[in-house]
Structure formats: C-alpha cells, structure tokens
Amino acid sequence: xxxxxxxxxxxxxxxxxxxxxxxxxxxxxxxxxxxxxxxxxxxxxxxxxxxxxxxxxxxxxxxxxxxxxxxxxxxxxxxxxxxxxxxxxxxxxxxxxxxxxxxxxxxxxxxxxxxxxxxxxxxxxxxxxxxxxxxxxxxxxxxxxxxxxxxxxxxxxxxxxxxxxxxxxxxxxxxxxxxxxxxxxxxxxxxxxxxxxxxxxxxxxxxxxxxxxxxxxxxxxxxxxxxxxxxxxxxxxxxxxxxxxxxxxxxxxxxxxxxxxxxxxxxxxxxxxxxxx
Amino acid sequence: xxxxxxxxxxxxxxxxxxxxxxxxxxxxxxxxxxxxxxxxxxxxxxxxxxxxxxxxxxxxxxxxxxxxxxxxxxxxxxxxxxxxxxxxxxxxxxxxxxxxxxxxxxxxxxxxxxxxxxxxxxxxxxxxxxxxxxxxxxxxxxxxxxxxxxxxxxxxxxxxxxxxxxxxxxxxxxxxxxxxxxxxxxxxxxxxxxxxxxxxxxxxxxxxxxxxxxxxxxxxxxxxxxxxxxxxxxxxxxxxxxxxxxxxxxxxxxxxxxxxxxxxxxxxxxxxxxxxxxxxxxxxxxxxxxxxxxxxxxxxxxxxxxxx
Numbered sequence: 001x002x003x004x005x006x007x008x009x010x011x012x013x014x015x016x017x018x019x020x021x022x023x024x025x026x027x028x029x030x031x032x033x034x035x036x037x038x039x040x041x042x043x044x045x046x047x048x049x050x051x052x053x054x055x056x057x058x059x060x061x062x063x064x065x066x067x068x069x070x071x072x073x074x075x076x077x078x079x080x081x082x083x084x085x086x087x088x089x090x091x092x093x094x095x096x097x098x099x100x101x102x103x104x105x106x107x108x109x110x111x112x113x114x115x116x117x118x119x120x121x122x123x124x125x126x127x128x129x130x131x132x133x134x135x136x137x138x139x140x141x142x143x144x145x146x147x148x149x150x151x152x153x154x155x156x157x158x159x160x161x162x163x164x165x166x167x168x169x170x171x172x173x174x175x176x177x178x179x180x181x182x183x184x185x186x187x188x189x190x191x192x193x194x195x196x197x198x199x200x201x202x203x204x205x206x207x208x209x210x211x212x213x214x215x216x217x218x219x220x221x222x223x224x225x226x227x228x229x230x231x232x233x234x235x236x237x238x239x240x241x242x243x244x245x246x247x248x249x250x251x252x253x254x255x256x257x258x259x260x261x262x263x264x265x266x267x268x269x270x271x272x273x274x275x276x277x
Numbered sequence: 278x279x280x281x282x283x284x285x286x287x288x289x290x291x292x293x294x295x296x297x298x299x300x301x302x303x304x305x306x307x308x309x310x311x312x313x314x315x316x317x318x319x320x321x322x323x324x325x326x327x328x329x330x331x332x333x334x335x336x337x338x339x340x341x342x343x344x345x346x347x348x349x350x351x352x353x354x355x356x357x358x359x360x361x362x363x364x365x366x367x368x369x370x371x372x373x374x375x376x377x378x379x380x381x382x383x384x385x386x387x388x389x390x391x392x393x394x395x396x397x398x399x400x401x402x403x404x405x406x407x408x409x410x411x412x413x414x415x416x417x418x419x420x421x422x423x424x425x426x427x428x429x430x431x432x433x434x435x436x437x438x439x440x441x442x443x444x445x446x447x448x449x450x451x452x453x454x455x456x457x458x459x460x461x462x463x464x465x466x467x468x469x470x471x472x473x474x475x476x477x478x479x480x481x482x483x484x485x486x487x488x489x490x491x492x493x494x495x496x497x498x499x500x501x502x503x504x505x506x507x508x509x510x511x512x513x514x515x516x517x518x519x520x521x522x523x524x525x526x527x528x529x530x531x532x533x534x535x536x537x538x539x540x541x542x543x544x545x546x547x548x549x550x551x552x553x554x555x556x557x558x559x560x561x562x563x564x565x566x567x568x569x570x571x572x573x574x575x576x577x578x579x580x581x582x583x584x585x
Contacts, residue, residue, distance in 0.1 A: 002389070010387035017379035018372055095370045098337065099427060102364055103388035105336040105353040110387075275338040277329070 003104055007113030010103070011087070020086060021121065025128055028079045032132035036071045039231075040140025043068070048144045065149040066158055066229035068137035072129035073162045074230045077169045077223055078194045079129070080122035084173020085186045088114055092181040097276055107272055115174050115264070122170025126163035134159075158228055161249060165226045168253065171260035172219070178267030194220065212245040219259050225252030286313025286464045287361065287434045289334065293343035296329050296490075303329045305490035306343070311468050311483070313434070316461045318481035318498075319470040322580050326490040327470045328366070331439055335364050347435055359388035363428030364437040370424070373413030377404055377423050380412060381430055390431045398426040402456075417444045425453075435466040442469075442476050454480045474576040488580035502547065502572055512568035513551045516540025517560050526558030527551070540564055 015021050043061055045051030053059055061067075091097040104110050138148035149155045173190075180186040198220045205215030215221055224230035225247040247255065289311035296304040304326040311317045321327050332338040334345040336352035347355065347362055355361050371380055381395045399408050402422040407415070412423065421444065428436055441457075442450055457480050461467045471477045474484070484501055486494040494501060516539065517523035527534050527543060532554060534541045540563075543551050548567050555562050 006387055006389050010383050013379070013383045013386055014372075017376070017383065018374045090372075094372045095367065096372055098366055098370045099384050100387065101337060102335060103359055103384045105355075105358060275332070277332060277338060 003106060003109050004113055007104055007110055008116055011113050011117040015087065015117070015121070020083070020090075024079050024083055025125065028076055028125060028129055029132045032071055032076055032129055033136045035075060036068055036133040037136030037140055039071075040064075040068050040137045041143065044141050044144040044146050048146065050144055063149075064146060065137070065141060065155065067231055068141070069130065069134050069155065069158060070162065070224070070227050070229035071137070071231055072126065072133040073165045073227045074220070074224055076125070076129035076133070077166065077220070078190065080118070080125045080166050080170040081173040081176065081190050081194065082187065083121055083125065084114075084118035084170045084175075085177035085180075085190060086173075086183060087118060088174050088177025089181050089183045089186045090177075093183040101276055108268070111174075111178065111264075111268070111272060115171055118170035118174045119167045120170075122173075123163050123167040125170075126166025129166065130159050130162055161253075162227050164253065165223050165256065168226075168256040168260060169223065172256065172263065175260050175263030175267060178272050179263045179270070181267075181271045209245070216245045216247050217255060219256065222247060222252040222255035222259070225249055226256065227252075287348045287466055288312060289435060289437075289466060289468060290344070290346045290349065291330065291334070292345075294330060294333060294340055294345055295342045296326070296333060296338065297341040302490050304333070304340075307487065307490070307492055308343075309485050309492060309495040311466055311485070313466040314461055314464050315482040316457050316467045316469065316480055317483040317485060318474070318477040319468055319485050319487075320474055320477070320576065320580075321470075321472065321487040321493075323472050325472075325487050325580070327472075327487065328439055330487070331364070331366070331437055331468075331470065334437065335362065335366075357389055357431065359384065359390050359431035359433065361431070361433055362435040362437060363431060363433040364439075365421075365424035365428040365441060366439045367424075370427075371412040371420065374411055376409045376411055377415075377426070378408040380423065381426060384427060385430060388431060394430055394432060397432070398429040401429050402426045418446060418449045421445060421449070421453075425456075433465070436460060436468065438467075438469045440470055440472070442471060450476075474573055478572065486576065486579050493579040498572075499547065499567075501575055502567055512571045513543045513546055513548045514540055514564065514566050514568050515543060515548075515551050515555070515562060516564040517555070517562050519560065522558065522560045523555060523562075526555050526560045529558060530554035542568065 042051065043064055046053050046059055047061055047064060091100055100110060101107060138150060141148045176186055176190065180189060198218055202215050202218060202221055205211035216225065226249050228249050291307050291309050294304055294307040295302060307330060319327055329338060333340045334352065344351070352358055352362065377399065378395060381398060382392070385392055385395055396405070399405050402425045404419065404422050404426055407419060412420065415423065421441065425438070425441065428438060441453055445453060457467050457469065469477060469481070478498070481498055483496065484494065484498050485492070515523065523541065524534070527541065532543050532546050532551065534543045548565055552562070552565055
C-alpha cells in the first residue's frame with residue numbers, strides 16, 4: 001500500500017514536470033470553446049429562425065442545451081484517452097520504464113498508480129472540458145434568447161456524469177497504453193478509432209434497428225449513454241429517419257469500465273510483464 | 278556507511294543463471310559472486326550476455342532458470358531496492374523535457390528515498406550547476422553522470438553500472454575511475470561491465486569474464502595474468518639503471534627473461550616475484566610492471582576472439 005501511494009505521488013510528479021498535461025488541457029479548452037460556441041450559435045440561430053435553413057423551414061432540435069454541453073465528453077473524450085495512453089506508452093518510448101521498474105519492481109502496483117492518476121486527471125479534464133463547453137454553449141444560447149438551463153438539476157446531473165465519463169476514459173487510455181506500448185502507434189489507433197471508425201460505425205448502424213442495437217455497445221456510444229446526451233442527438237433529430245438506441249446511463253458506465261478492464265488485462269498478459277531490455 | 282539489508286556491504290550472488298531467447302542461450306548456467314569493498318569488472322565481448330545478466334539481477338528480465346540475489350535476496354523482494362542497489366544501465370533513460378533534479382525527484386518518490394538525497398547525488402557527480410536544465414540539452418558525458426546520480430540516489434551498498442566508461446572523454450574516464458575506487462573504499466560493492474579489459478584495467482580489483490553467455494574466468498585481476506590455458510604465462514616488464522646486476526639477479530632467482538629496448542621482459546613471473554628477486558639481490562629498479570599487453574592477450578584468448 002505504501003508503495004502504491006509513493007507510486008501515485010511519483011506519477012503526479014512525472015506529469016507535472018513535463019508539458020503533456022497542460023498542452024492537452026490547452027488544446028481541449030480551445031477546441032471545445034470554438035466548436036461548442038460556433039455550433040451553438042448555428043443551431044440556436046436555426047432553431048429561433050434567426051438563421052434561415054433551406055426552403056425556409058425552421059428545424060427543431062428540441063432541447064439544445066444538453067447536447068451542446070455534452071460536447072465536453074462526446075468531442076472531448078479523446079483527450080483523457082490520449083493522456084492515459086501516453087503516460088503509459090511514453091515510459092517505453094523514453095525508456096524511463098527501466099528506472100520506473102527499478103524504483104518499484106512490483107509492476108502491478110506501478111500500473112494501479114497509473115490508473116488512479118489517469119482517472120484523477122481524466123476527471124480534471126472533464127471539469128475543464130465542461131467549463132469550456134458550458135461557457136461558450138450557454139453564451140450562444142442566451143445570445144438567441146434560448147434557455148441555458150443552468151438552473152436545472154438535470155443539467156448539473158449531466159455535468160456530474162460527464163466528469164465520471166472522462167475519468168473512465170482516462171482508465172481506458174492507460175489500458176490502451178499498456179496494450180500498445182508504442183507512442184506513435186497508440187496515438188494513431190486512438191485518433192483513427194475515435195475520430196473516424198466509431199463515428200462512421202454509429203452513423204451507419206443508425207439506419208436499422210438491428211445494427212443500432214449492437215452499436216449502442218460501442219465505447220463512444222456507451223459514454224454518450226452514461227452522460228445522457230450527445231452531439232449525435234442533434235443529427236438524429238435533424239435527420240428524423242435515424243434509429244436511436246441507447247443504454248441506460250448506468251449500463252453505459254459499466255460498459256466503459258469493461259472496455260478499460262479488457263484492454264488493461266490483455267495488456268498485462270502481453271506487454272506489461274515482458275522483459276525490459 | 279548505511280546498510281538496509283543489515284550487513285556491511287552486500288554480496289552479489291549469481292547461481293546457475295540462464296536466459297533463453299528461443300533456442301539461443303544468451304546466458305548459460307552462469308555462477309559467480311561479487312564481493313563488497315572491491316571494484317569488479319564484468320567483461321566480455323558485445324553480445325556475451327553481460328547486459329542480460331545485469332537486467333536479470335535487477336528484476337527487469339526474468340531468468341529462464343537460476344537465481345540472482347543480493348545478500349541472498351532477489352531484487353523484487355528488496356523492501357526499498359534503490360536504497361540497496363543503485364544501477365545505471367543506459368545513457369538514454371530520461372524524458373528529454375525533464376530536468377535532472379526532477380528526474381531524480383520522480384524516482385526518489387517512487388522508491389521512497391529521502392528527498393535530501395537528490396542534491397547529494399547531484400553533487401556527487403558534479404551536476405548541481407546543470408540540475409535545473411532540461412536533460413534533452415545534455416551532452417553524453419552529462420547523461421552518463423545523471424545515470425550515475427540515479428544509481429547513487431538511495432545511497433546504496435551495491436552499484437551496478439553497465440558500460441559506465443563508454444563514450445566518456447579522457448577527463449571523464451579519469452574522473453569515473455577515481456570515483457569508483459572511492460565508492461569501493463567506502464565498503465560498497467561495485468560491479469561495472471565493459472567489453473574492453475583495457476578500459477577498466479586500471480579501476481578493477483576483480484574480473485568476471487564471460488563469452489557466449491558462459492563464464493570464462495572469475496577472480497582477481499592479478500590472477501588473470503596467471504591464467505595460462507594456452508601456455509602464455511603473465512609477463513613482467515622490469516628495468517634497472519644497472520641492467521647487468523638485474524640480469525644476474527633474475528638468473529639467480531631462476532627467472533627466464535628477454536632483453537628489450539625498454540628493459541627486460543620476464544615471462545611466467547608476476548611483478549611480485551620479480552620485485553622479490555631484485556630486492557634479494559639488492560638491485561635498484563627503475564621500472565616494474567605487469568605486461569598489460571599480455572593481460573589483454575589472455576582476455577582475448579579467454580573470450581575466444583584472439584584472431585584465430
């Protein structure tokens with residue numbers, strides 16, 4: 001146990017003595033503010049008729065605030081994943097895994113310390129991401145006179161679930177970093193999956209009931225279920241024809257834990273125990 | 278000096294250690310021990326299995342069979358390993374964006390080493406001035422020193438250094454030789470690997486020589502000279518202002534010799550024996566040393582790389 005706490009402390013020092021944590025935080029905040037603010041203005045403008053849609057129709061997206069605020073996770077989740085993966089794979093890349101295992105030869109203790117650290121930082125990234133999406137999203141909504149819903153309990157529950165989701169994504173990231181202990185490879189895999197593969201799968205799956213039933217178990221879909229809102233909701237309501245099938249928020253959270261545990265366990269059985277040479 | 282295993286200094290024990298990579302035996306049934314208070318050279322050509330042996334000792338690689346222990350305890354079983362064994366394995370185990378001080382801070386915390394040791398270790402290797410600069414901007418010599426500072430962090434009884442002299446400039450080599458001698462004089466166990474005998478010859482008391490994963494010699498450096506599996510005994514180079522007197526003294530002691538431009542080469546005799554013979558005859562010497570060329574020959578023959 002003492003080794004574990006020493007390990008967590010050491011992991012925090014590792015993070016605060018390099019640039020990764022704040023460069024990810026900076027990009028996360030700027031990206032989310034621009035995206036939520038910009039799309040918030042567009043959708044709010046369309047909904048209120050201030051911006052004219054094709055054929056003069058005034059589309060209804062329903063309640064705009066939750067999906068806009070949830071950009072924090074539905075767009076921002078890639079950041080804690082990258083963070084978790086890089087604090088793990090980076091050890092092999094910089095060969096610092098050698099002094100790390102010399103200082104504490106109990107490898108699973110080291111891994112637990114990394115998981116806890118990534119979960120804490122994931123939650124912190126979640127809070128930052130919400131600050132960014134909510135500030136710019138609420139500004140866009142109030143600009144067009146729409147309700148920012150910041151007084152609703154439901155909104156604050158969504159914030160809480162979003163922070164939990166981001167923390168769990170940090171765990172998934174560590175697992176991926178254990179499974180693929182190569183920085184360049186793990187970055188490519190994470191970006192390709194989160195930015196292209198999964199969004200396309202979810203979009204394609206939404207055209208039939210059967211595929212939608214399977215797609216709800218995808219990691220991003222599970223995360224959206226946990227949070228309770230997604231930017232895909234906007235798309236679905238706009239297009240009308242889509243099949244929306246979603247897990248309960250609890251099941252969404254469980255699915256994320258399962259994904260994290262699965263990649264971590266497979267990684268433990270393969271790379272984490274291997275010889276450091 | 279402080280001890281964490283309860284004994285003054287610690288003995289490294291390698292017993293039947295074997296490491297297989299597929300069909301290849303990188304380390305093959307290796308058995309030797311390394312004593313405290315001495316500098317021991319761990320020698321062998323590149324690929325002989327030195328690094329693999331050290332990594333198994335340090336719990337970084339899993340032996341296929343056999344044991345490597347420190348005072349009978351495996352590395353993984355040490356309570357605070359950094360405070361028992363300090364290791365410097367390669368010059369590149371750093372995050373380039375981290376400063377030397379932060380690098381040591383990270384591992385002091387993980388290894389539960391008191392924070393005051395950070396400055397002690399930096400001072401011991403002369404890195405205090407550069408301690409707050411990013412390691413990415415360090416020269417190879419500075420990285421070697423930081424690696425050494427990491428090894429010294431826990432004020433350990435045992436130091437294991439893989440090729441510590443590799444890549445150092447002459448001044449750095451002189452510094453590290455002196456430094457290692459000092460550590461051994463404090464009673465610590467110092468094991469340094471090298472692929473060149475000549476590189477460590479001036480620093481070591483004992484040598485372990487391996488080739489193709491197998492032990493070829495374990496004993497004192499002086500004893501290495503006495504190794505003569507191929508017939509070549511150690512040679513001593515000796516000279517005196519009055520060479521004829523010296524020749525008589527050597528003949529009287531029944532030591533065979535050859536005259537050369539720089540004195541006499543006495544084959545099959547250690548410098549002790551030659552010195553004794555000269556002293557007995559009252560001959561003043563101007564030079565007395567072991568023929569290092571022949572040590573190198575012995576080394577190369579032991580590792581099977583004498584050109585054939």
